[in-house]
Amino acid sequence: xxxxxxxxxxxxxxxxxxxxxxxxxxxxxxxxxxxxxxxxxxxxxxxxxxxxxxxxxxxxxxxxxxxxxxxxxxxxxxxxxxxxxxxxxxxxxxxxxxxxxxxxxxxxxxxxxxxxxxxxxxxxxxxxxxxxxxxxxxxxxxxxxxxxxxxxxxxxxxxxxxxxxxxxxxxxxxxxxxxxxxxxxxxxxxxxxxxxxxxxxxxxxxxxxxxxxxxxxxxxxxxxxxxxxxxxxxxxxxxxxxxxxxxxxxxxxxxxxxxxxxxxxxxxx
Amino acid sequence: xxxxxxxxxxxxxxxxxxxxxxxxxxxxxxxxxxxxxxxxxxxxxxxxxxxxxxxxxxxxxxxxxxxxxxxxxxxxxxxxxxxxxxxxxxxxxxxxxxxxxxxxxxxxxxxxxxxxxxxxxxxxxxxxxxxxxxxxxxxxxxxxxxxxxxxxxxxxxxxxxxxxxxxxxxxxxxxxxxxxxxxxxxxxxxxxxxxxxxxxxxxxxxxxxxxxxxxxxxxxxxxxxxxxxxxxxxxxxxxxxxxxxxxxxxxxxxx
Numbered sequence: 001x002x003x004x005x006x007x008x009x010x011x012x013x014x015x016x017x018x019x020x021x022x023x024x025x026x027x028x029x030x031x032x033x034x035x036x037x038x039x040x041x042x043x044x045x046x047x048x049x050x051x052x053x054x055x056x057x058x059x060x061x062x063x064x065x066x067x068x069x070x071x072x073x074x075x076x077x078x079x080x081x082x083x084x085x086x087x088x089x090x091x092x093x094x095x096x097x098x099x100x101x102x103x104x105x106x107x108x109x110x111x112x113x114x115x116x117x118x119x120x121x122x123x124x125x126x127x128x129x130x131x132x133x134x135x136x137x138x139x140x141x142x143x144x145x146x147x148x149x150x151x152x153x154x155x156x157x158x159x160x161x162x163x164x165x166x167x168x169x170x171x172x173x174x175x176x177x178x179x180x181x182x183x184x185x186x187x188x189x190x191x192x193x194x195x196x197x198x199x200x201x202x203x204x205x206x207x208x209x210x211x212x213x214x215x216x217x218x219x220x221x222x223x224x225x226x227x228x229x230x231x232x233x234x235x236x237x238x239x240x241x242x243x244x245x246x247x248x249x250x251x252x253x254x255x256x257x258x259x260x261x262x263x264x265x266x267x268x269x
Numbered sequence: 270x271x272x273x274x275x276x277x278x279x280x281x282x283x284x285x286x287x288x289x290x291x292x293x294x295x296x297x298x299x300x301x302x303x304x305x306x307x308x309x310x311x312x313x314x315x316x317x318x319x320x321x322x323x324x325x326x327x328x329x330x331x332x333x334x335x336x337x338x339x340x341x342x343x344x345x346x347x348x349x350x351x352x353x354x355x356x357x358x359x360x361x362x363x364x365x366x367x368x369x370x371x372x373x374x375x376x377x378x379x380x381x382x383x384x385x386x387x388x389x390x391x392x393x394x395x396x397x398x399x400x401x402x403x404x405x406x407x408x409x410x411x412x413x414x415x416x417x418x419x420x421x422x423x424x425x426x427x428x429x430x431x432x433x434x435x436x437x438x439x440x441x442x443x444x445x446x447x448x449x450x451x452x453x454x455x456x457x458x459x460x461x462x463x464x465x466x467x468x469x470x471x472x473x474x475x476x477x478x479x480x481x482x483x484x485x486x487x488x489x490x491x492x493x494x495x496x497x498x499x500x501x502x503x504x505x506x507x508x509x510x511x512x513x514x515x516x517x518x519x520x521x522x523x524x
Binding site: 028030053054073074075076077078079080081083084088091092098100102103104105107111122123124125126127128129130176177178179180181182183184187234236237240241242243244247 | 296297299321322323334335336337338339341342343348350351352355358359382390392393394395396397398399400401402404405406428429430431432433507508516517520521524
């Protein structure tokens with residue numbers, strides 16, 4: 001039996017160094033590993049380069065706490081609730097570098113990394129100003145001569161995701177419901193060199209055998225028990241997003257982003 | 270029954286669906302989601318409706334995916350993975366999408382990334398999601414907005430998120446515009462809107478035919494379905510300036 005990978009939020013946070021490329025799981029206001037990000041910010045981490053497919057509170061909180069140098073994302077916002085206040089302010093002030101991806105460019109980058117390849121060809125984003133901004137190059141198909149974009153691999157140093165349950169060895173329970181992009185966390189985790197999983201519950205392996213795994217133990221570096229660890233974002237099938245708390249953050253962050261973020265990062269109380 | 274702006278746009282979008290279409294609707298666009306369901310119920314029974322990544326979800330309140338996404342997934346025939354839905358789009362299997370970009374210009378180029386403010390600086394928007402991809406991969410795009418002004422319809426976009434070529438129709442709070450291969454043509458005017466207003470709201474030269482019909486208003490059955498079954502909580506108001514605050518309060522109460 002493999003050794004336990006159970007650790008604390010603070011110890012897991014030491015896996016992420018200053019300047020690291022940090023992959024963050026979750027999509028929009030779902031499954032964001034907020035408790036772990038709070039521990040990172042509390043540890044005073046700086047200059048993080050953050051990769052988050054469709055970001056919301058995850059990126060905004062880290063930016064508000066001054067932990068971020070670079071953001072790689074296809075979206076950073078709160079859908080109908082509004083724009084990301086700290087992110088918008090820092091981007092306008094030139095305090096962070098923002099690399100906007102299209103969804104196909106981002107996911108092609110993850111899939112290249114998943115397969116251990118340096119890039120993946122794609123037909124997405126052709127003719128977009130994003131291509132030059134990201135410094136993307138084209139390749140020619142050796143069979144047809146078609147010109148394709150080469151989406152470079154996205155390979156985070158560390159990735160963090162939040163799940164309903166995991167065992168102490170790092171087997172992660174597959175999501176109980178297949179909501180929008182239920183598998184995205186497995187993609188960004190497997191694209192990374194190290195993986196931190198925070199989970200609502202630590203369960204015996206037998207429980208994961210019954211329902212199936214999202215990630216296998218050998219793919220995971222550290223496991224942390226973090227009840228309500230995605231709050232105030234949702235963990236579909238377990239709890240919904242706390243829209244009232246998110247809106248309160250958005251209002252407070254207009255005035256003082258750092259204080260608003262610190263307040264959310266104290267957790268649901 | 271007099272339709273609101275949001276209801277008129279919803280019906281005009283629904284009417285863009287054709288038999289056999291595979292329609293994908295994205296996140297945070299309740300009008301697009303409502304239009305897809307309305308089209309499936311009343312106009313195109315064989316429409317394949319993909320909501321985010323969930324395929325052929327049973328009829329439902331458009332507020333549900335915003336507050337209980339897992340319910341919608343459970344009511345779907347199936348759910349694509351993150352890679353599968355993008356593969357389907359890249360391969361060319363998706364024929365139609367309704368989008369709400371910040372700008373569509375006189376060439377049909379779309380911008381969802383950043384806009385120039387009055388002081389000349391660029392303001393970053395949340396981001397283009399898959400707009401750069403779908404602009405060159407999806408059969409037809411229909412762009413919509415509950416507004417009709419040059420800021421939304423400029424001569425040239427401030428930033429090219431998605432290349433020109435696939436936007437077939439623009440639906441605004443005032444009119445429906447069709448791409449005729451070279452320029453935008455005024456296809457119809459919503460009830461009570463003058464052609465002068467429609468022209469004034471465009472930053473590009475609008476082709477105005479001699480006779481411009483009135484946009485078909487939503488029939489009573491469409492309004493009933495929309496108000497009672499598809500969008501009883503009025504989430505369509507989230508996409509209109511005057512209705513947004515009230516709809517947000519309702520959304521919060523539901524969550």
